[in-house]
Amino acid sequence: MTVDRILPTDEAHDLLDLATELADRELAPKAADHEERAEFPREVLRTLGRSGLLGLPYAEEYGGAAQPYEVYLQVLEILASRWLAVAEAISVHTLSCFPLAEYGTAQQRKLLPDLIGGELLGAYCLSEPQGGSDAAHLTTRAVPEGEEYIVSGTKAWITHAHVADFYNIFCRTGGAGARGISCLLADRNMPGIEPQLAERTMGLHASPVAQVVFDGTRVPAERLIGGEGKGFGIAMSALDSGRLGIAACAVGLAQAALDYAVGYARERQQFGRAIVDFQGLGFLLADAATQISAARALMLAAARLRDAGRPYSIEAAKAKLFATDVAMRVTTDAVQVLGGAGYVADHPVERYMREAKVLQIVEGTNQIQRLVISRALAKG
Incomplete structure (x- = not known):
């Protein structure tokens, strides 16, 4: 469409x-x-x-x-x-x-x-094996030594772990909590950066994720971004923008699933007519189209606030939450529209459904988005 x-x-x-x-x-x-x-x-x-x-x-x-x-x-x-x-x-x-x-x-x-420019690809190293949502208590540590920081620790669920040319490393340079976190920019060729085996994921097989071990990695002090103790604020600010990116991915995936389901429903004949003409399926597709339009509108409204330099963090959380839930719902319904055909890999909707799930998890789970939104409501 x-x-x-x-x-x-x-x-x-x-x-x-x-x-x-x-x-x-x-x-x-x-x-x-x-x-x-x-x-x-x-x-x-x-x-x-x-x-x-x-x-x-x-x-x-x-x-x-x-x-x-x-x-x-x-x-x-x-x-x-x-x-x-x-x-x-x-x-x-x-x-x-x-x-x-x-x-x-x-x-x-x-x-x-x-x-x-496109010749180099980046990775964002925030999550850890024992803490994804609780980023303020990450344990990867960077110890100053002369004109360098010595970084030790493990990051988890890192997209581009094996193919990145540079890594943002969020690490602890001070005491406990958010105020002790800093951000370092490392090059792939720095010794001590060790991507591990790729995880066996449900979907997005062409974009593997993996743990990355930093084993005494020496990062020049001039690669400290924003100053010591500023890393948590940088990470959260970046995630506001990143959540809009995931919302856009979700809208696109949901649109692809709807388009494929509608095309199939127009062609598939049962009881002497196209199945799209049956109200049970027609209403399901109508709901999907409406939800996608609403998700797109919410995403773009948040983006316009960002472009205008106005606060948009809560609207980004709403957009990510709603759009990714819509993507999960629409891709599941698309499989249902195709029936048995939707369950086999001959049609892409089964892949769309598997891929949609991760969008409810990355850049802050949807439970975290609800927490962010509800706390804002509580503050008034």
């Missing part, structure tokens, strides 16, 4: 047209094969990077496209509707560039053109 979009500029229209063209040519034909073989699409991401799609929200002086988040998220949605793993990779990469772009010194930001 064609989505009727209102965009702020002609350039934005052209950008979405480019994203659609690349998604149809470079993503859609390759998704099923790469997912089956669990092969990370590094060359696809390089192609998107060279086309300018890996640095959309960042300033042109650093190699970005200086696009509003409202536009960036719609590009992400289009890519996710063809191949979620690629859209999620871009969302994580954009998240990984955020600390340096927003909190780095002028000297540090000289690294940004290489990071944003």
Whole structure:
């Protein structure tokens, strides 16, 4: 189904047209094969990077496209509707560039053109084996020694663990709690960075996650972002933006599932007519279309607040919560529309359903989003 979009500029229209063209040519034909073989699409991401799609929200002086988040998220949605793993990779990469772009010194930001340009890929190392949601009590430690920090600890569930060229490491440089956390930017070639075996996940097989062990990794002190003790604030600020990226991925995935289910229901004949004409299925599809439109509107409303420089943290939590729950519901219903055919890999809806689940978990579980929203309500 064609989505009727209102965009702020002609350039934005052209950008979405480019994203659609690349998604149809470079993503859609390759998704099923790469997912089956669990092969990370590094060359696809390089192609998107060279086309300018890996640095959309960042300033042109650093190699970005200086696009509003409202536009960036719609590009992400289009890519996710063809191949979620690629859209999620871009969302994580954009998240990984955020600390340096927003909190780095002028000297540090000289690294940004290489990071944003597409030839390099980032990883965001916050979660740990014993603590994902409770980030304030992470245990990875960085000890100053001369002009370096010596980093030791283990990070978990790291997207791009094996393929990243740079890592944001959130680590403890001070005492207990949030105030003792700092952010370091490490290069892949620094000794002591040891990605572990990839996890055996339910979905997103082409985008494996793994633990990353930092075994006495020496990171130059000049790679400290924002100053000691500022890491937790950086992490939370980055996640506000990252949650919008996941919301966009969820909307795109849900739209793909709905489009496929509608196409199937139009063609599938039972009792002498197309099954889309049966009210039980027709109403299910109508509800799905309505929920997707609502999720998209919520996501874009939060993005416009961000673009206007206004507080948007709570709206980002709402968008992530609602959009990912919608994606789970719509992909499950799409499998139901196809019946037995939906349960086999000949059709993509079974993959969509498996992929939707992780979106309710990453960038803060949906239970955490509810906690964030409810606390804001309690404060008034």
